[in-house]
Amino acid sequence: MILLTRRATFSAAHYYWNPAWSQEQNEQVFGRCANRNGHGHNYTLEVTVTGRVDAVSGFVVDLKWLKDVIEHEVLDVYDHRHLNLEVPEFATVIPTTENIAIAVWRRLEAPVKAAGGAALSSVRVYETADIFAEFRGE
Amino acid sequence: MILLTRRATFSAAHYYWNPAWSQEQNEQVFGRCANRNGHGHNYTLEVTVTGRVDAVSGFVVDLKWLKDVIEHEVLDVYDHRHLNLEVPEFATVIPTTENIAIAVWRRLEAPVKAAGGAALSSVRVYETADIFAEFRGE
Amino acid sequence: MILLTRRATFSAAHYYWNPAWSQEQNEQVFGRCANRNGHGHNYTLEVTVTGRVDAVSGFVVDLKWLKDVIEHEVLDVYDHRHLNLEVPEFATVIPTTENIAIAVWRRLEAPVKAAGGAALSSVRVYETADIFAEFRGE
Amino acid sequence: MILLTRRATFSAAHYYWNPAWSQEQNEQVFGRCANRNGHGHNYTLEVTVTGRVDAVSGFVVDLKWLKDVIEHEVLDVYDHRHLNLEVPEFATVIPTTENIAIAVWRRLEAPVKAAGGAALSSVRVYETADIFAEFRGE
Amino acid sequence: MILLTRRATFSAAHYYWNPAWSQEQNEQVFGRCANRNGHGHNYTLEVTVTGRVDAVSGFVVDLKWLKDVIEHEVLDVYDHRHLNLEVPEFATVIPTTENIAIAVWRRLEAPVKAAGGAALSSVRVYETADIFAEFRGE
Amino acid sequence: MILLTRRATFSAAHYYWNPAWSQEQNEQVFGRCANRNGHGHNYTLEVTVTGRVDAVSGFVVDLKWLKDVIEHEVLDVYDHRHLNLEVPEFATVIPTTENIAIAVWRRLEAPVKAAGGAALSSVRVYETADIFAEFRGE
Numbered sequence: 001m002i003l004l005t006r007r008a009t010f011s012a013a014h015y016y017w018n019p020a021w022s023q024e025q026n027e028q029v030f031g032r033c034a035n036r037n038g039h040g041h042n043y044t045l046e047v048t049v050t051g052r053v054d055a056v057s058g059f060v061v062d063l064k065w066l067k068d069v070i071e072h073e074v075l076d077v078y079d080h081r082h083l084n085l086e087v088p089e090f091a092t093v094i095p096t097t098e099n100i101a102i103a104v105w106r107r108l109e110a111p112v113k114a115a116g117g118a119a120l121s122s123v124r125v126y127e128t129a130d131i132f133a134e135f136r137g138e
Numbered sequence: 139m140i141l142l143t144r145r146a147t148f149s150a151a152h153y154y155w156n157p158a159w160s161q162e163q164n165e166q167v168f169g170r171c172a173n174r175n176g177h178g179h180n181y182t183l184e185v186t187v188t189g190r191v192d193a194v195s196g197f198v199v200d201l202k203w204l205k206d207v208i209e210h211e212v213l214d215v216y217d218h219r220h221l222n223l224e225v226p227e228f229a230t231v232i233p234t235t236e237n238i239a240i241a242v243w244r245r246l247e248a249p250v251k252a253a254g255g256a257a258l259s260s261v262r263v264y265e266t267a268d269i270f271a272e273f274r275g276e
Numbered sequence: 277m278i279l280l281t282r283r284a285t286f287s288a289a290h291y292y293w294n295p296a297w298s299q300e301q302n303e304q305v306f307g308r309c310a311n312r313n314g315h316g317h318n319y320t321l322e323v324t325v326t327g328r329v330d331a332v333s334g335f336v337v338d339l340k341w342l343k344d345v346i347e348h349e350v351l352d353v354y355d356h357r358h359l360n361l362e363v364p365e366f367a368t369v370i371p372t373t374e375n376i377a378i379a380v381w382r383r384l385e386a387p388v389k390a391a392g393g394a395a396l397s398s399v400r401v402y403e404t405a406d407i408f409a410e411f412r413g414e
Numbered sequence: 415m416i417l418l419t420r421r422a423t424f425s426a427a428h429y430y431w432n433p434a435w436s437q438e439q440n441e442q443v444f445g446r447c448a449n450r451n452g453h454g455h456n457y458t459l460e461v462t463v464t465g466r467v468d469a470v471s472g473f474v475v476d477l478k479w480l481k482d483v484i485e486h487e488v489l490d491v492y493d494h495r496h497l498n499l500e501v502p503e504f505a506t507v508i509p510t511t512e513n514i515a516i517a518v519w520r521r522l523e524a525p526v527k528a529a530g531g532a533a534l535s536s537v538r539v540y541e542t543a544d545i546f547a548e549f550r551g552e
Numbered sequence: 553m554i555l556l557t558r559r560a561t562f563s564a565a566h567y568y569w570n571p572a573w574s575q576e577q578n579e580q581v582f583g584r585c586a587n588r589n590g591h592g593h594n595y596t597l598e599v600t601v602t603g604r605v606d607a608v609s610g611f612v613v614d615l616k617w618l619k620d621v622i623e624h625e626v627l628d629v630y631d632h633r634h635l636n637l638e639v640p641e642f643a644t645v646i647p648t649t650e651n652i653a654i655a656v657w658r659r660l661e662a663p664v665k666a667a668g669g670a671a672l673s674s675v676r677v678y679e680t681a682d683i684f685a686e687f688r689g690e
Numbered sequence: 691m692i693l694l695t696r697r698a699t700f701s702a703a704h705y706y707w708n709p710a711w712s713q714e715q716n717e718q719v720f721g722r723c724a725n726r727n728g729h730g731h732n733y734t735l736e737v738t739v740t741g742r743v744d745a746v747s748g749f750v751v752d753l754k755w756l757k758d759v760i761e762h763e764v765l766d767v768y769d770h771r772h773l774n775l776e777v778p779e780f781a782t783v784i785p786t787t788e789n790i791a792i793a794v795w796r797r798l799e800a801p802v803k804a805a806g807g808a809a810l811s812s813v814r815v816y817e818t819a820d821i822f823a824e825f826r827g828e
Contacts, residue, residue, distance in 0.1 A: 001550075001552075002512050002515060002516065002547055002548065002549050003547065003548040003549075003550075004511070004512060004546075004547045004548075005545070005546050005547070005548070006544065006545060007543065007544040007545070008544070009266070011177050011178060011179050011266070012177050012178060013151040013175065013176040013177050013178040013220075014178070016334070018332060018333070020332075029333060029338075030333075031340060032217070032218035033218065035218055035219065035220075037151065037219065037220035037223045037224055038151040038176050038178065038220050039149050039150050039151050039178055039217075039218040039219060039220065040149060040150060040151040040152075040176065040177055040178005040179055041149050041178055041179065041180050042179050042180045042266050042267075053510075053512045053513060053516070056432060056434075057432070057443060057444075057508070057510075058430070058507065058508035058509075058510035058512060058513050059510060059512065060512055060547075062443075063545060064445060079170070079177075080170035080171065080173055080177040081173065081175065081177060082151075082173075082175035082176050082177065085175045086175055093334065094333070094334035095334075096329075096333075096334035096335060097280070098278050098280060098329045098334060098335065098336055099329060099334045101278060102278065102329070128147070128149070128180050129180075129283065130282065130283040130284070131281070131282060131283070131339060132280075132281050133278055133279065133280045133281070133336075134278065134279040134280075134281070135278050135279075136277075136279075138277075139826075139828075140788050140791060140792065140823055140824065140825050141823065141824040141825075141826075142787070142788060142822075142823045142824075143821070143822050143823070143824070144820065144821060145819065145820040145821070146820070154610070156608060156609070158608075167609060167614075168609075169616060191786075191788045191789060191792070194708060194710075195708070195719060195720075195784070195786075196706070196783065196784035196785075196786035196788060196789045197786060197788065198788055198823075200719075201821060202721060231610065232609070232610035233610075234605075234609075234610035234611060235556070236554050236556060236605045236610060236611065236612055237605060237610045239554060240554065240605065267559065268558065268559040268560070269557070269558060269559070269615060270556075270557050271554055271555065271556045271557070271612075272554065272555040272556075272557070273554050273555075274553075274555075276553075285818070287729050287730060287731050287818070288729050288730060289703040289727065289728040289729050289730040289772075290730070292472070294470060294471070296470075305471060305476075306471075307478060308769070308770035309770065311770055311771065311772075311776075313703065313728075313771065313772035313775045313776055314703040314727075314728050314730065314772050315701050315702050315703050315730055315769075315770040315771060315772065316701060316702060316703040316704070316728065316729055316730005316731055317701050317730055317731065317732050318731050318732045318818050318819075355722070355729075356722035356723065356725055356729040357725065357727065357729060358703075358725075358727035358728050358729065361727045362727055369472065370471070370472035371472075372467075372471075372472035372473060373418070374416050374418060374467045374472060374473065374474055375467060375472045377416060378416065378467065404699070404701070404732050405421065405732075406420065406421040406422070407419070407420060407421070407477060408418075408419050409416055409417065409418045409419070409474075410416065410417040410418075410419070411416050411417075412415075412417075414415075423680070425591050425592060425593050425680070426591050426592060427565040427589065427590040427591050427592040427634075428592075446631070446632035447632065449632055449633065449634075451565065451633065451634035451637045451638055452565040452589075452590050452592065452634050453563050453564050453565050453592055453631075453632040453633060453634065454563060454564060454565040454566070454590065454591055454592005454593055455563050455592055455593065455594050456593050456594045456680050456681075493584070493591075494584035494585065494587055494591040495587065495589065495591060496565075496587075496589035496590050496591065499589045500587075500589055542561070542563070542594050543594075568748070570746060570747070572746075581747060581752075582747075583754060645748065646747070646748035647748075648743075648747075648748035648749060649694070650692050650694060650743045650748060650749065650750055651743060651748045653692060654692065654743070681697065682696065682697040682698070683695070683696060683697070683753060684694075684695050685692055685693065685694045685695070685750075686692065686693040686694075686695070687692050687693075688691075688693075690691075
């Protein structure tokens with residue numbers, strides 16, 4: 001078993017806001033992130049799959065295929081978008097780094113499984129160089 | 139003469155939009171950046187000053203002072219903000235990387251000059267690791 | 277369960293010296309690190325906590341709180357200090373990268389636990405870009 | 415138990431080619447990597463060992479020793495070489511990132527074990543900043 | 553006037569060899585780089601153009617256009633290639649970092665000029681993180 | 691003319707202290723850097739030379755030679771040392787980033803000149819990722 005990782009990046013806007021709270025409560029919990037004009041980040045994704053190395057190709061999975069899956073399932077939906085306003089899973093879930101990692105996992109788990117040969121192992125999301133979240137499934 | 143540089147970062151949202159153009163024209167020129175919901179970046183600033191090294195302190199300028207100036211003049215206004223909607227100089231100027239470099243220069247030139255001993259030499263702005271603009275004054 | 281990481285940096289001096297050994301023995305084992313005038317590094321910390329994502333806030337822990345804990349418990353004590361001469365845990369323990377990782381874990385484990393909701397998962401310490409140690413508890 | 419990692423780099427040429435396939439099949443599976451003139455990369459290795467911290471030295475292993483082992487067992491054989499043409503294990507195995515990680519593990523496992531006190535824990539190989547494979551043994 | 557830079561990467565094989573010299577002379581001057589099986593690198597390019605910021609678009613040049621020019625003029629010819637064997641300008645010129653910087657300049661100077669509005673200012677080529685060459689024209 | 695740069699790193703301890711001042715004055719100007727137990731950094735050097743590319747070798751200078759010069763003239767004296775206590779030029783000059791850049795220039799200018807063919811163009815010193823000074827000669 002080997003772990004194979006592909007990195008990708010996307011740029012998006014977001015804000016942190018709980019509609020059940022007042023402006024004051026939102027600012028107290030979320031600080032400057034509660035600004036509803038939004039701010040943004042260059043996010044970095046690390047998508048890791050695990051499986052056996054195919055004896056013929058030397059691949060766990062074809063990295064070009066994995067790149068295409070990440071682009072189609074994640075980047076086409078997230079890149080140059082406002083996460084709160086344009087991405088369905090963040091209509092009611094706050095797009096924190098933690099929740100983005102979980103959402104990316106859910107977008108990628110089935111396509112990776114369907115391809116056979118490898119399983120999704122972890123999704124790591126960097127919001128900045130100093131903050132990252134990693135989800136490895138339930 | 140020596141060049142001394144301080145790096146700083148801020149996260150902001152922006153979009154590219156010329157109000158004199160139709161939606162189609164904006165999308166043709168600006169592509170995905172024309173999305174008016176906004177997207178965002180982790181910007182990195184490199185602010186360079188030039189001057190003689192003070193024989194007593196060994197400093198061109200006090201880097202703590204320079205950090206404070208950058209925070210007060212730039213980060214307090216740009217960080218966790220929507221550049222188009224909340225920063226005065228981008229009300230009528232498109233916040234491209236080039237224009238952000240010029241705007242940061244204009245915010246920093248006078249305070250650096252007022253402090254004496256050093257002059258602003260260049261402002262470099264990274265929008266991503268792959269794109270940066272540098273302004274060295276007129 | 278999700279892993280959430282906060283990075284932080286500090287600059288410190290240290291040396292490697294076993295007082296039970298002669299100068300020759302120390303130099304044989306520790307090489308240039310045995311120079312008792314000290315040398316130093318820009319250390320990078322990666323502090324990882326694990327827990328469930330709070331459904332209301334979208335947080336495992338509040339990253340601002342985590343930043344404050346790291347600053348108060350670690351950076352205030354280590355940054356711009358001589359680890360051997362000024363940090364209590366290194367009075368009798370050599371401040372190798374391994375021992376710094378363990379010491380940072382011991383400083384952070386209780387405060388993270390006391391806050392509830394998340395547990396300390398790992399502490400990684402980079403001495404340089406090429407050398408790092410990670411401690412995950414006993 | 416603690417994890418201690420040493421990073422190292424080497425520059426090498428390689429290509430992907432299965433001699434049982436036609437040129438067309440190789441190009442279909444391996445794309446531009448099937449170019450038999452070869453292309454190349456700056457590879458980054460992260461070699462991680464695990465063990466107890468020695469109470470006297472503060473070391474899991476002596477990092478200078480680990481550096482020498484990596485240089486002697488891996489870099490002297492791989493650096494500035496054509497992996498397919500000059501490295502024995504890639505005479506019949508395609509030098510994908512996955513297979514390089516496994517090959518480096520096999521070169522390092524015995525010497526680390528023979529030294530006592532620590533075991534090889536993982537070998538991570540970066541082909542580029544965006545692609546890496548990690549092997550942790552069978 | 554502002555400087556605008558676009559970064560790009562390519563992976564290629566090369567060797568250093570002067571056909572007028574003996575094997576011994578080549579190895580004496582070029583060391584391990586004289587291995588004619590070739591080795592390789594992940595090269596990073598920084599292409600900088602200079603010009604006035606267009607008042608309507610906020611651009612010096614359209615970065616998507618610049619990216620396309622770099623891909624068409626340089627990456628399509630260099631990426632996943634053996635520089636000595638497959639790139640015309642290195643048939644008789646040794647592909648050192650210096651010569652690659654000059655060759656990339658010559659490939660980009662005319663197309664940038666033809667587009668109008670900006671001039672090529674510098675080409676920087678990183679062979680590794682530790683070695684880079686920069687050419688600013690004659 | 692081309693610019694060729696070699697990067698190198700060293701780890702050292704230092705402090706900022708003006709013996710003509712009281713403890714209070716030193717702390718007021720130098721803050722935490724005035725701690726006389728010392729602290730330290732991983733310094734990164736970028737040494738740039740300029741010259742014509744030799745038509746036979748494709749080199750401005752032999753980078754292995756440049757590496758050896760930097761190691762012999764700078765790293766052997768600075769690395770794993772306390773700059774204030776062990777490096778002659780900092781006995782009476784405060785080892786700020788600015789002064790280190792000037793001192794490295796003075797150590798390298800003559801040997802580069804003596805080798806012929808190229809001149810020292812600039813010395814850049816990074817104290818951390820966020821602070822660097824560059825000296826280009828008088």
